[in-house]
Amino acid sequence: MLTPRHQALLATLAGMTVGVAVFGTVLAVNSATGDDSAQTVVTSPTPTPSPSVGDGLRPDALQFVAETFGSERSPVTAEVPAGWKSTQSGTRPRYVDPTGVWQVRFDARGSKQTPTALLSARQGSIDEPDYKVLSTENATLVYTYTDKARGPRMGLSRWISAGDSGRSAMEITVGGRPQDEAGLRAVLEHATETLQLPAGGDDRPS
Template identity: 85%
Template sequence: MLTPRHQALLATLAGMTVGVAVFGTVLAINSATGQDSAQTVVTSPTPTPTPIASDGLQPDALQFAAETFGTEREPVTAEVPAGWKTSQSGTRPRYVDPTGVWQIRFDARGSKQTPDALLEARQGSIDEPDYKVISTDNTTLVYTYTDRERGPRMGLSRWIAAGDSDRSAVEITVGGRPQDEAGLRAVLERATETLRLPDESDDRPS
């Protein structure tokens, strides 16, 4: 039989045990809710935004790289936007950007006709919805039309003579949308300035 003194001691020990349990529970709750403790915040890096094609092709965003096409005996070189790829080689390569919105095409087969004659023939042969000629300056046909799947489109086709002759050596065509006009003109001019034909020396000004 417990004496009153022993009963009081047991009651005290029981109270301390309950108190420790309650204190541990409070600590667990505070830890879960972040009270009286430092929280660690993990922030994921923001990915670099992908350029939006609807913004238009901007000239100052373009970088260029030299590409060689044509034939082994008569290679042709010109600069095209870096990253634009072609699935075909030879005399009629077509380089397309990764989004498929913009492209540049070369035709290095040559022709006995003059650039002006070829421009006139092309101008009258395009059969596309909403076809409209914008200009025909500098042996360059600039036009717009509506593609049945891709919507409004713009094309710029330029014919370049072979040296001092009147015959056409190369046709360069760039394509995109009307809002890409500034960028398309920059691509066309760069290709024209850097074009190297087989019978030309390397000191042609660029």
């Protein structure tokens, strides 16, 4: 038989047991619902910035590699920007950057006409919206126009003479956007300076 003192002690122990069980239940519920005192910090990844339409082709970002084209009997070599892939070969190769925005094209078929005559003919044959000639110096036609799919565009076409014959040996054309002018000129000048025509036809502009 329990004394009143023993009964009081048992009641106290029972109360403590119930309290611990309830506290454990509350902890379990809070853990399941995420309701605890620790704060979780969520960090969103920073998106990679996309180039804006105002970005242009920078001359200092260009690296060049030598490419050979033309025919087996009359091979031609010139340097083009590294990474630009050839979409057609032979005497009229074209090299395009991976984005498709910029390109450089060569025409090694030659012509009996002078560079000046060919420039004049090209100048009058371009039929594009907003076509405007910017300059015709150094046998180079510089012009802008609007492409229906790609928007404002710029082209630079240069004709190179073959020796003292007066005829044209090569045409080099670069294309891009108006904001790419500095880079396009760098591509054109580098291609001109590194151009190696077949023996007897190398007369690069000075």
